Amino acid sequence: MTIRDAVAIHANGAPTGDGVTVYGATWCGDTKRSVALLDHLRVPYDFVDVDRSDEATEWVKAQNGGLRRLPTIVLGADGPIVAEPDDAELLALLSEVGAARGG
Numbered sequence: 001m002t003i004r005d006a007v008a009i010h011a012n013g014a015p016t017g018d019g020v021t022v023y024g025a026t027w028c029g030d031t032k033r034s035v036a037l038l039d040h041l042r043v044p045y046d047f048v049d050v051d052r053s054d055e056a057t058e059w060v061k062a063q064n065g066g067l068r069r070l071p072t073i074v075l076g077a078d079g080p081i082v083a084e085p086d087d088a089e090l091l092a093l094l095s096e097v098g099a100a101r102g103g
Helices: 029-041 054-063 087-097
Strands: 020-024 045-049 072-075 081-083
Touching: 020 029, 020 054, 029 045, 029 087, 054 081, 072 087, 081 087
Parallel strands: 020 045
Antiparallel strands: 020 072, 072 081
16 A cells, blocks of 8 residues: 655645545555555546544544545546445546546
8 A cells, every 4th residue: 555645735734736636544444455456547636634634634624524434536627526435436526537547
């Protein structure tokens, strides 16, 4: 598993890039699974460690009805936001937005 260093986010915790952004925690099994799938598929992504950013935590909660659901994954600037996806759901969404590269 490769979890890259945290990236810059807006002051409100929102992602700054237009690619895939994973909001998660390094200790979270679901985050590790989703990141492993992205790595396997060679999908580039930015990682935001919510344990290191109160703003990111609040942004995740705002997307999930007040719950801190990890991982919360943003699939592009205009793409869907998905929380706690299983591999099949994440793979389907990646294919839908054209982010899956194949591995």
